Structure formats: C-alpha cells, structure tokens
Amino acid sequence: MSEPRLGQNTQRRYEIAEDVLRSNIADGILPAGLVLLEGPIAEILQISRAPVQRALLQLESDGLVHRFKGRGYLVGPPGRAIEPNRTDIKSLGLTIPQHADEALQSRSSWERIYTEIENDVAGCVIFGQYRIIENELANHFSVSRTVVRDVLTRLRERGLVRKNQSSHWIAGPLTAQTVKDHFMLRRLLEPQALALGASHIDRDRLAVLFSRLSELDSAQSADAWQSLEDIRAQFTECCVLAMPNERLRELIRNNLLPVTATERLLRQLGLPGDPAVIAEIRLIVELMTRGATAAAAAMLENHIDASMNRTIAQMKIVAIIPGPSVTAAYLTRVVE
Template identity: 30%
Template structure:
C-alpha cells in the first residue's frame, strides 16, 4: 500500500465547497444541482463533482428527484426538530462534563474562559459586519469547543452530522429573524455558567 496524500483530493475539496454552500444557504433548498455547471464553475472535471454528490446524498443534504436530477434537500421541520432533540442531549452532556472539569482541574476554568471569549469576540465582530455565515461558523465553533473540552471525544463527532442540518436553520434565524444579538448574549451566559462550574 502507498501512503495517503496529506492534501485533500479534488472530490473532497468539491464536497467541502458544496457542503458549506448548502449549509450557509448560498445554495438554497430546492436548487437544481447540474454537475456540468458545478464542474465548470469550480474548474474541475465531472468526476470529483460526482463523487462529492454521492457524499452529499449520503449526508442527506442532496436529494435525487427521479430523472430530473439532484437538488439541494428541503429543510424539513420535523427532521430539524429531531436534530435539535439530539443536539440538546449532546450539549447538556458536554456542558455537565465541562462544568465537572472546572471544579476538579485547577486552571481549567481560566483556559475555558480564554478559548470561549476568543470565539465570542470573533462572533460579535461578525455580527457587527452583518456576516451571517461567519456568525454561524463562530456559533458552531463555540459549541464544538464545549464538546472538545468535555473530555469525551465522541460528542463532537456525533454532533457534527447534526450541525450540517442545523447550520441551515441558524443562518435563517440570524438573517431573517434577527436574533444574532440575543444568541451572543445567551452564549456569554453559557460561558459564565460553565466557568463557574455550573
């Protein structure tokens, strides 16, 4: 066997570009995904686009509509509720584990405060710029930090697949409902509670 290349393959690069475009609603639900057009826009052949589409179908972000081709999956209200239910359980578990580490490990609270504050400051700057996609990336980064600092490496991996769907909803909330400020105030409260070991 040959060692694997350390750089992402073309299909991985195409996958990440399309995934982020879907999750950030630059490719809206119901958008027809024509492989030739995508290949031309990204400057690649059709093969990496086809491979990326298979991964996106497996994720559930792209659906096939008979002979009409591939489309960005709709945002399904019941499905989103299910994703949020699972995320709630994962977030509660991660928060409980982080709070436990704060009370048990000297200096851990200060480390948590530094990491959390840095993310929240970046998110606040994105909000000031009106950059909804960046706000959501920092939102995900804040929660991911909690997962990673929980000490349980399985939480972040399990949560990631749900965030693929939830990012689309959060973008809509930030863009159309205008809850960006409220979200950051809530995140500050979460950080304060965790640093206090609560």
C-alpha cells in the same frame, strides 16, 4: 523562524495553518496589531475557513493573537491597547515553507471544491428543492464525475443532499419540520456531550471565551452580530466537543451543518440577530467556569429550544421571499 512539528506529512490542515501563522508572527512578517481575518488567510493557503478558524483559536489560547471589538483577531497579546492595523495580509508576502505548501495542496480534489459546493447548496435549500446534475457540476469545476460523486457522497453523509427514487441528487427543501428534527437531535446530543466532556475542557480557553462573550454581551453592537457565528463555533469546539468520543463529536458536527447554514443564510438575507443569543451562551460558559455542569447542560437545553423557535419564526418571514436571485449553474429548481 519556528521549527515545523515532527510528523509533518501527517499534520492536519489546521496544524499546518497554525504553524505558518505562528512562524510569520515570530518573524515579524505579521506585525503587532495586524487584523487577521479567516477569509483572506484561507485564500492565501488555499484551504477552507474551518482549519484557519481552529488555528486562530489555538494562537489565541497561546496569547499570540487576541479578539477585539471589530471582526477578526489582532496580532499580539491582549491588554496592550494595540491599534488595529487593517493592511491587506495578501500584500505582506506571507512566508509559506515548501513542506507546508506541499502538504496543503496534496489534499484530494474533492476537498478543494467541497466548501464552495456546500455553501452553494446551503444558500438555496431554504427556498425550495433543487436538483444537482453531476455532469453540470463536473463541468462547472472542471473535475471528473468521480470527484463530483465524492463530494455529493459527503454532502449526503452530512444530511445536506439525498437521492430520490429516480437516483437524482436532490438538495432541500429545508422546512420547519426538518429544522425541528435537527434541533431535536441537538437537544438530545449536545447537553449530554457537554456533561461528558466537562473534565476535558481547556480551562484557559474557556476563560478566554467567557471574556469575549462578556465583551459582546456588553457591546450589543453590529460587530457583535458579525462575530456571532465565530463565537458559536468557539463555544461548540471548546465546550460541546471536548469529550473524547469521536463518533459522538462527528454526529454533532454533521447535525449542526444544516442548522448553521440556515442561520447564516437568514443573516445574509438581513434578518436581525437576537441579543438573547449571546447572553444565553455567556451564561452557559459562566456556569461551566464555576463547575456547575448540570446547570450548564440544562441552560444549553433551554438555549437550543429558544434557538429553534427563533429560527422557525424567521423562516416564516423568508417564506414570502420568491427565492435567491442567483444560484450556481449546476443547481436546478424543482417545481412541484
């Protein structure tokens, strides 16, 4: 088994997840060809998908896993024509060292419920305005109101909820204008960040991303659309967030949250993906691989503009839908 890194108690969750997966691959517990999906791994480690996603990206860069035409990653290096093995990872008995388990479970209470609440909120705001009642939220998750306020404060920092004049917590509505506002910020920030971080981009990771985009652009299949959110996240991490300015990175991440949530909800409602999205991102990455940073930044501006128009057009379709059939118990629709 591989040795844990130094400074274990200061490791971030994605680093711990990466070490756990790496050691289980090395020990043969995760065999070659096994399909790795973020959701089941996140459930086993009791963390959100984001650190698992980042861990898998690093393992992919190191050649321990690779993407294929289906969803997820295959254990093993690329180019070996490994047959996908879809055994449920939960049945394999992953080895999780005690220090890793303790480090993952020592995170504060608000982190354990944050992702679920964020998803609940993001899944309804496109349909209107909702009030979040602190007591009901606390009872729903069996936590204190202090923990609830921690979650809601962070959701407010990310622009997903706000307090009205009566000091009630309000989510939504997500309107065409608010979407335009978020995309305007994207247009101002992301091309500049791409240009600023060009010299910091991991070239090997960029090559892997370009190869994956080229495969998807050629495939034009249902699997391609299922992989779209993952591809966008990889592009953002690899290219847009490569610059060393942490405050700018955080601003970009927070602004993307409602945008990503909206696009995810539109997919869940069955609205089709546009083949142009993958082609646009592939072109940006190709320009970056060639060192054409200014052209890539200009193409990113065009991509953001096109994405805004696509999103607003689909929101008009959703406007005729009465609303979600089920919302979390702590969310109450505000009728204006």
